[in-house]
Amino acid sequence: MILFLVAILILLAFLGAPLFSVILAAAITGFYLSDIHLSVIAIELFRIADTPILLALPLFTFAGYILGESNTSGRLVRLTQALFGWMPGGLAIVAFIVCALFTAFTGASGVTIVAMGALLYPALKQAGYKDAFSLGLVTTSGSLGLLLPPSLPLILYGVIAQQMNAGDQVSIEKLFIAGILPAILMIILLSLYSIWANRKEPVPLTAFSYKKARKAIREAIWEIPLPIFVFTGIYSGFFAVSEAAAVTAMYVLIVEVFIYKEIKLSQLAAIIKESMVMVGGILLILGVSLAFTNYLIDAEAPMKLFAICQRFITSKLVFLILLNIFLLILGAILDIFSAIVIMVPLMLPVAISYGVDPVHLGIIFLANMQIGYFTPPVGMNLFIAGYRFNKPILEIYKATIPFMLVLLIAVLIITYWPWLSLVFIS
Amino acid sequence: MTHKKNNRGFDIIRILEKVEDGLLVSLLLMMIFMAVLQIVLRNLFDSGILWADPLIRILVLWIGLIGAMIASRNNHHISIDVISRYLPKQAKKVSTLILSIFTATICGTMAYYSLVFVQMEQQDGQIAFGVIPAWVCESIIPIAFAIISLRYIILSYTCAKNIFTRTNQ
Numbered sequence: 001m002i003l004f005l006v007a008i009l010i011l012l013a014f015l016g017a018p019l020f021s022v023i024l025a026a027a028i029t030g031f032y033l034s035d036i037h038l039s040v041i042a043i044e045l046f047r048i049a050d051t052p053i054l055l056a057l058p059l060f061t062f063a064g065y066i067l068g069e070s071n072t073s074g075r076l077v078r079l080t081q082a083l084f085g086w087m088p089g090g091l092a093i094v095a096f097i098v099c100a101l102f103t104a105f106t107g108a109s110g111v112t113i114v115a116m117g118a119l120l121y122p123a124l125k126q127a128g129y130k131d132a133f134s135l136g137l138v139t140t141s142g143s144l145g146l147l148l149p150p151s152l153p154l155i156l157y158g159v160i161a162q163q164m165n166a167g168d169q170v171s172i173e174k175l176f177i178a179g180i181l182p183a184i185l186m187i188i189l190l191s192l193y194s195i196w197a198n199r200k201e202p203v204p205l206t207a208f209s210y211k212k213a214r215k216a217i218r219e220a221i222w223e224i225p226l227p228i229f230v231f232t233g234i235y236s237g238f239f240a241v242s243e244a245a246a247v248t249a250m251y252v253l254i255v256e257v258f259i260y261k262e263i264k265l266s267q268l269a270a271i272i273k274e275s276m277v278m279v280g281g282i283l284l285i286l287g288v289s290l291a292f293t294n295y296l297i298d299a300e301a302p303m304k305l306f307a308i309c310q311r312f313i314t315s316k317l318v319f320l321i322l323l324n325i326f327l328l329i330l331g332a333i334l335d336i337f338s339a340i341v342i343m344v345p346l347m348l349p350v351a352i353s354y355g356v357d358p359v360h361l362g363i364i365f366l367a368n369m370q371i372g373y374f375t376p377p378v379g380m381n382l383f384i385a386g387y388r389f390n391k392p393i394l395e396i397y398k399a400t401i402p403f404m405l406v407l408l409i410a411v412l413i414i415t416y417w418p419w420l421s422l423v424f425i426s
Numbered sequence: 427m428t429h430k431k432n433n434r435g436f437d438i439i440r441i442l443e444k445v446e447d448g449l450l451v452s453l454l455l456m457m458i459f460m461a462v463l464q465i466v467l468r469n470l471f472d473s474g475i476l477w478a479d480p481l482i483r484i485l486v487l488w489i490g491l492i493g494a495m496i497a498s499r500n501n502h503h504i505s506i507d508v509i510s511r512y513l514p515k516q517a518k519k520v521s522t523l524i525l526s527i528f529t530a531t532i533c534g535t536m537a538y539y540s541l542v543f544v545q546m547e548q549q550d551g552q553i554a555f556g557v558i559p560a561w562v563c564e565s566i567i568p569i570a571f572a573i574i575s576l577r578y579i580i581l582s583y584t585c586a587k588n589i590f591t592r593t594n595q
Contacts, residue, residue: 046487055486284494
């Protein structure tokens, strides 16, 4: 009977039912069968208002949407190109850095491909990079930066881990620190690949020009402080994450609307609506999952899952290998927020039992998800890129696969070398 | 006669949408303002508004749920679209119909039970912050699920009509 219901719910989910309704249905069924009054779900949902850190979610999302709608992308590209364009591998490396920063602030919702890709793709081709290479680079970079602050998925992972009582060792600040080296590793490997891939027809370098650099700096003078005070504010502990989010939202609002005047007040309402619809979707899934998770813990599901796992998986190494495979598939079919909210409560206790550090698990989780964004055949960014650059999807697949392999190597290093994530915390 | 009635129905929907939009925008701006004000007060004047923090946290819930209400206007919720992308047209219509009936039912159930929860809280008479009782803050939960349910009922109706008229032709 229960198995039958589970099968139906999974079928509905795959047919495209709103995920929140599937989780809600599961929670309702679970509580109903264990004779618990269903109003408990509303109590669990209200816990959203009991979690101060969640404030960061709407605020950073809003700031990200504002940045995505204004011409920040153009200024950021010109600035980075003026500063780093003279290095070997110049523009390609610039593209990785710029996309990583932009994605960290805007969330990997496809905005990076739409806003940054529109600038970088023609620029790369003009600089002499091959079409397929440029296309693959831009598609891949759309989710680069998920591990850098103030990335929303990282915050969401921290929220869930704290709800799971995995101890306060999983603070958002620690996750932000843990993500830095893995993110840098990804950028370095991708940059090395870019240099290697273009070794036969090297792209001519542009000389460093003080004039251009000065102009680009002056142009972006109001936006340069943004990552600086977010990073230093959070890392020094001067700001709590939600405070940094509030300051960022206010700052971005003032700068883009009143100083650069690139967003009209009349547009503001539409941007707020669009961004908060996304936040609403995430929070609703989070809320009903809190209820469902509570049911699962009541039913001792994670412990049972661990018992089953232990019968087949005896070592931490095998567990990590299977985890990688599972997460890669998951990342391709499920969006990152739902994946975190649904899977982390089940996975975290099991992973801890195998001796995986919960902070490290978060980094592994997101690094895998990041690849899922452009894993054929259904990775979301593949479709966004195909649509944005008007290319057949098969061409996007082909162009992206080499980059995907490079990032797979990065993910393996991140997974099997915990030091990289954990060196600065403890 | 029916035409007029329909128009009035649309008017109500349009008014509801205006209210949602207006609330969402003003609540978010208020949240940003309050959060920054708290930081300024705390760091520069070593003080703060006592009820600001609980208010901000409740605003997160309200903004989230209103956002979710707006998302259901055109079935814009997060979902897996692995299969639906490849379904033939007619099958897709049928599956949309089934899924919207399912969602409407689930949300309706949730609306009812969260209403029960809010009523219990009302009898409890707890205060959330300032003079605002907790049940007022929680009332958005049944409202949101009722409206989401309503939107999916409307969606199922249009779907059913669509399928029916197609097979008639």
